[in-house]
Amino acid sequence: MLPEPDAVFAAAVESGGGTVAPLGPDTRGIVWLDYRRASELATVLRENPQIGWVQLPWAGVDGFAEVMRSEHRDGLLWTSAKGAYAQPVAEHALALSLALLRFLPRRIRATSWDDRPDGVSLFGLRVVIVGAGGIAIELLRLLQPFRAHVTIVRRSGEPLPGADATVPSEALHRVLPHADLVVVAAALTGATLGLFGAREFELMPETAYFVNVARGGVVVTDDLVHALHRHTIAGAAVDVTVPEPLPDGHPLWSAPNVIVTPHMADTPTMTAPLLAERIRLNVQAFLGDARFVGVVDPERGY
Numbered sequence: 300m301l302p303e304p305d306a307v308f309a310a311a312v313e314s315g316g317g318t319v320a321p322l323g324p325d326t327r328g329i330v331w332l333d334y335r336r337a338s339e340l341a342t343v344l345r346e347n348p349q350i351g352w353v354q355l356p357w358a359g360v361d362g363f364a365e366v367m368r369s370e371h372r373d374g375l376l377w378t379s380a381k382g383a384y385a386q387p388v389a390e391h392a393l394a395l396s397l398a399l400l401r402f403l404p405r406r407i408r409a410t411s412w413d414d415r416p417d418g419v420s421l422f423g424l425r426v427v428i429v430g431a432g433g434i435a436i437e438l439l440r441l442l443q444p445f446r447a448h449v450t451i452v453r454r455s456g457e458p459l460p461g462a463d464a465t466v467p468s469e470a471l472h473r474v475l476p477h478a479d480l481v482v483v484a485a486a487l488t489g490a491t492l493g494l495f496g497a498r499e500f501e502l503m504p505e506t507a508y509f510v511n512v513a514r515g516g517v518v519v520t521d522d523l524v525h526a527l528h529r530h531t532i533a534g535a536a537v538d539v540t541v542p543e544p545l546p547d548g549h550p551l552w553s554a555p556n557v558i559v560t561p562h563m564a565d566t567p568t569m570t571a572p573l574l575a576e577r578i579r580l581n582v583q584a585f586l587g588d589a590r591f592v593g594v595v596d597p598e599r600g601y
Contacts, residue, residue, distance in 0.1 A: 311575035315582025328352040367597035377595040385433030391564035395536035430485035486601035487514035500526035515541035527554035
């Protein structure tokens with residue numbers, strides 16, 4: 300049986316050379332484990348100006364964006380878990396992609412023999428990955444045995460090792476018409492909010508598939524539902540949605556050839572040891588014995 304998460308994280312702090320203690324005037328760093336209590340973190344920081352480092356619990360920090368902006372000051376460093384959960388999320392993206400290509404949404408629900416010869420092999424497909432962080436890097440590795448031709452779309456356009464091509468964000472519309480599979484693994488920022496809407500789905504071939512393991516806000520949900528019903532794209536799989544949780548009866552549930560997983564690309568069982576290792580490394584860095592990992596730029600939002 301795994302230790303309780305708090306015990307795992309406390310052990311990580313101590314393993315890094317730190318001490319776990321109640322909040323007080325001697326507190327210099329905080330490991331914040333609750334994504335839902337961002338406003339409380341803002342209060343803690345205002346009342347404790349001596350704090351110089353905050354470790355956040357997830358790879359995406361959009362839920363803390365307002366806090367980071369309002370409490371921004373010299374000497375306050377933010378780190379997140381970005382990159383720490385890349386392996387399980389990339390694995391989930393691959394699983395969703397294969398399930399779509401093999402028409403598993405339809406076949407899993409079937410109650411009689413379905414002999415329509417539908418199915419697409421991932422081998423040799425043209426894959427567009429939006430984002431160039433840890434998830435994209437891990438997904439590139441997972442795709443290597445399939446000999447897929449991968450194009451990375453990233454903010455800078457700087458080549459990402461292992462990709463066949465890397466293009467800047469403004470070239471997204473240029474590469475979408477040539478994609479067999481599009482995987483979104485980008486941070487949610489002002490620039491990526493609503494990045495995929497009606498225009499982007501129209502640019503994709505009717506035979507293309509869409510997978511989102513990033514944040515629900517990157518996609519305009521109503522436009523995705525419309526694209527699926529009109530067969531503008533061949534299918535979609537999403538682990539994240541807007542709204543989230545996705546309500547019972549929402550039209551996305553009944554859209555054709557769709558898979559919805561409930562933000563479970565990584566689970567606490569998967570992430571606890573990964574976050575613990577990130578905490579250990581950053582405690583060491585805070586004490587001066589290593590480099591920080593997962594540093595967040597509050598202005599960019601990732």
